[in-house]
Amino acid sequence: MDKIFDQLEGVLERYEELEEQMSDPEVINDTKRYMALSKEEGSMREIVAAYKKYKEIQEDLDESEELLRESKDQDMIDMAKEEIDSDKEQKDKLEEQLKVLMLPKDPNDDKNIIMEIHGAAGGDEASLFAADLLNMYTRYAERQGWKTEIIDESPTDVGGYKEVVIMITGDSVYSKLKYENGAHRVQRIPATESAGRVHTSTATVGVMPEYEKVDLVLDPKDIRTDVYRSSGAGGQHINKTSSAVRMTHIPSGIVVAMQDERSQQQNRVKALQILTARVYDYYESQNEEEYANKRKTAIGSGDRSERIRTYNYPQNRVTDHRIGLSLNKLDRIMNGELDDIISALIVQDQTKKMEQLNV
Secondary structure, three states: OHHHHHHHHHHHHHHHHHHHHHOOHHHHOOHHHHHHHHHHHHHHHHHHHHHHHHHHHHHHHHHHHHHHHHOOOHHHHHHHHHHHHHHHHHHHHHHHHHHHHOOOOOOOOOOOEEEEEEEOOOOHHHHHHHHHHHHHHHHHHHHHOOEEEEEEEEEOOOOOEEEEEEEEEOOOHHHHHHHHOEEEEEEEOOOOOOOOOOEEEEEEEEEEEOOOOOOOOOOHHHEEEEEEOOEOHHHOEOOOOOOEEEEEEOOOOEEEEEOOOOOHHHHHHHHHHHHHHHHHHHHHOOOHHHHHHHHOOOOOOOOOOOOOEEEEOOOOEEEEOOOOEEEOOHHHHOOOOOHHHHHHHHHHHHHHHHHHHHO
């Protein structure tokens, strides 16, 4: 813990420095600078509060131990012993909390996300499952106080999705949903199955942070933009202007097509937004081993054998295979009650990081 305490002293000094700067009228009048300092101060607040509490308890503990050494009164000795036991228990808890708080943070944790859900193996049933996953994440977002927006979709005739892309915005969205990357497997009796047999299908989920311009600037020379007419069902043109946009990032070959909005400009903005996220994710994925170690998970191909989680409808059970967690409340999870699973994944991630630090 000595190394961590050295770091904590540095954090405390920086925090006090930030508080002083933020009370400076010159800084207060500079909105951009004040917001940047405020964000940094906010990211330290929980750590500083825990460390200050730790220091208070350490002082109380020292006083109680001194009293125990010097007192000859039995009542005072008994009281000091009780105080020492209580302080040591609180101190141990705070040490563990501080270890977790001081773990290296993913720089993307506070970002909004772009989530892509694809129906994979299983035909129509896979597309219906993709729609179920969309509903699950939308309801989870509502519980978190986040906002969701569908920014691209390819619906199927049966009411599912071949692909659907949504943006989720709010407080630290990526920190919780980054663990959803991968293939999700469903086992259930399809509505179209007359014999009542259980089928297995999959849908893949991709989670990408929403990158700002400062994170990644795509060179316009690397982007080819084509415009064409938006079309409705059956290929019928729904307008007479070329409002649909297809953007191709030439170095990576990544293509994004957007025709949801009425104007070409709106489609350009959304297409560039998705393209930026995909390209950044692509470059981060180049070193697959490093990428997997950092993110703990990678998007699978959608094959039935590749899965991070199984949703078993006949047994009302959800199993996350990465941590061996099974919960018999599939109905509630599909209604957006994902907290138990996500909390367990976060704890596992933190445990692995602490093990790496102790090596």
